[in-house]
Amino acid sequence: MDTISITAPKKGDASFGTARTGLAVVAVATATILLLYSATPGYYVDELYFRVASQHLDWGYIDQPPLVPLLARLQIALFGDSLIAIRVAPAVLTGLAVLVSGLIARELGAARRVQVLAACASAASLASIAAGHVLHPTAVDHLVWVTVCWLVIRIIRTGDERLWLAVGAVAGVGLLAKYLVVLLVAGLAIGLLLAGPRRVLLRPWLAGGVGLALLIGSPSLLWQAAHGWPQVAMAGELSEGVSGAVNFLVGQVLMIGPFLMPVWILGLVALLRRAEWRPYRAIAVAYLVVAPVLMLAGAESRYTEGLLTVLLVAGCVRATTLARRLWLGAAAVVNGLLAAVMVLTIFPISTYAADPVLVVLGEEQFGETGxxxxxxxxxxxxxxxxxxxxxxxxxxxxxxxxxxxxxxxxxxxxxxxxxxxxxxxxxxxxxxxxxxxxxxxxxxxxxxxxxxxxxxxxxxxxxxxxxxxxxxxxxxxxxxxxxxxxxxxxxxxxxxx
Known part of the structure; x- marks a missing residue:
């Protein structure tokens, strides 16, 4: 029998509930910091492409769905044709992803302080800072994956299966940015089949969510079908084979950041072993399904960043003592500083070029120069x-x-x-x-x-x-x-x- 036991946030306890103000402050601060560093050092190579694609809007492209060029077009129309202008959306989307990270902590039973701490850890990850710095499909994909996981967790906790429509809407938007969201949905479905609760897969609201996702994503999918699915050929081009598999494993260490890596590993283990989190085990199973598939395909390690962020949040929720919270806070600060040095231009670009350590850490910045x-x-x-x-x-x-x-x-x-x-x-x-x-x-x-x-x-x-x-x-x-x-x-x- 598919039975579950869910530990919900404690009503009536002032320490529980949603830390609305705290989460909003962290989200706004994240977006603001990203915008403050958006003017340097220059356009990322893909941003130059999206800028031109925005002048030729279509329902699809050989190498991507239509949403990111549309975002470029809207931002240029609203804010002007400048570097800062086209980086407003990724900063805001990442701020929202940080907010949702805190909401995931709340669904897992975290007190208000821990919700805010989880949001801070999410903001301090390399994945979040990289997603929020440049206009790229990853900026949308990161928010989509985190939000889908939050909604699935909430469906399991509350039993409100009408939220499958929200899952479908978010996944549909994800299809307009990056087809990779299909892998997330498949991973979660396998997770629910293997670990339960299977009953949530037997409700008509799920079918409605699937239909809504396909409806929203259909213009792009139809474009791909009409043009012979060029995205499939592109996926093959992106695969790096055996070397890609090795790089993928290394990337799992670096994608969140070395100082926060123990936290997401703790979250993965807790989701698999903690009795009161048994209903949410599907999230951990989804990662254990998705990651090997991507590794064997020689895919980029960043493709798991959404699930890694959810695992990071789960690890943060385990910070139930003052000592653990202090340790987690210190790890987040150091991790965030390292991630900022690796992604944002904290120092003049000439300093990165001249220093033997920074020249390696600042590899991304050199793609934005020249x-x-x-x-x-x-x-x-x-x-x-x-x-x-x-x-x-x-x-x-x-x-x-x-x-x-x-x-x-x-x-x-x-x-x-x-x-x-x-x-x-x-x-x-x-x-x-x-x-x-x-x-x-x-x-x-x-x-x-x-x-x-x-x-x-x-x-x-x-x-x-x-x-x-x-x-x-x-x-x-x-x-x-x-x-x-x-x-x-x-x-x-x-x-x-």
Whole structure:
């Protein structure tokens, strides 16, 4: 028999209930800190892509669903075309995820102080800070996973199965940002089947939730189906094989942070072994199902960050004594400082580049630098062309980061339009046949030159700090051998860089 025994928050005890004010303060503080550091050091490579995709809204793209480009479009319309503007949404969404983390602690029976402490630990995790710093599908996905788990826990605790509709709505929004939410739903379903309570799977409200999720996500799913499911091919490109499996395991240590890792492990063990938490064991089982699947697929370790955050909260709830709370608070502070150094530009970027430790810890920051310099170097080559060539010239970039940077700084440097054949950027347009001069960046010289009558190297990219574009060639090519309609099909490619 599928019986359960649930320990609910204690009514009438002033220490229990929801710490509304405390959780709100932590959530607002988290979003505020993220916004304060949003102006530096520069656009993340994917943000440059989303910015251009926002000018070409569709129900889907080769490499993503439609929600993040739509968020970019709305933020630019509301706040202007700036770095800070497109980072408002991730900061706010992460603040909400921190708030929900505290609510999960409340569902697990935590007192008000511990709810606030759990929210602080969530805010101090590397996963939260990374999700809230840049505009990326992870910013939405992080909140979706945490919220779905909160609602499932609440359904089990309260028996209010109408909340399956809320689960469906949240999962449906998740489908519009990242299809990975399907794996979470499958993991939770397996968890409930194996660990119970199975009765919650036998209610009509669950069917309604599934229907609502599919209804909300259907425009994107239909787009993918109509275009041959390109997202499946992209998933294969993202897989790193055996090396990815090793990196995935290392990432499970780092994703929350080394100082808080013992806490989420404690939460995992407590959910599996603690008698009063038996009804919520499905959450732990879901992680034990999802993590191996992702590891074997060579997927990125951050894909588990939502479940890891829930496990972290469960571990925080075990801080029932003053000594444990003091230890947890100290661990959260140190972990948060380390995560901030790794994600936010706490120090000048030159300091990161010069220090042997910071140059490793600050790897993410280097991906946010150098894009104005890239545009300036391409502009120098463009301006060196004869005026007759400049009137017939276009820019071509091998990847969407380069193309996005050239688009962002196009006006400042007086550049023509930039094109790229990568993923959906190839669908944003191609040159017209009267454009027969190309300034190309990042291409393979041999294969690209074969498409033109003549090509010459005009320089190489250089940067003041470490950058993955360092040393790439700048070419000037003239006279496409075939019309652009034919040439363009040879330049299309799907994958990552």
């Amino acid at each position: 894009w104005p310099s890239l545009a300036a170097q391409v502009a120098a080559v463009y301006r060196s062309l004869p005026e007759t060539d400049r009137r017939r010239a276009v820019l071509y970039a091998e990847n969407y980061g380069e193309a996005g940077a050239l688009d962002r700084y196009r006006t400042a440097y007086g550049l023509p339009r930039a094109y790229s054949g990568q993923n959906s950027y190839a669908d944003f347009g191609r040159p017209s046949d009267d454009r027969d001069v190309v300034v190309a960046v990042g291409v393979d010289r041999a294969s690209f030159s074969a498409l033109f009558r003549e090509c010459a190297v005009q320089g190489r990219l250089t940067f003041d700090v470490p950058h993955f574009e360092e040393g790439k060639e700048l070419l000037v090519c003239r006279g496409p051998n075939e019309p652009w309609t034919t040439t363009w099909e040879k330049l299309r490619w799907t994958g990552v860089f």
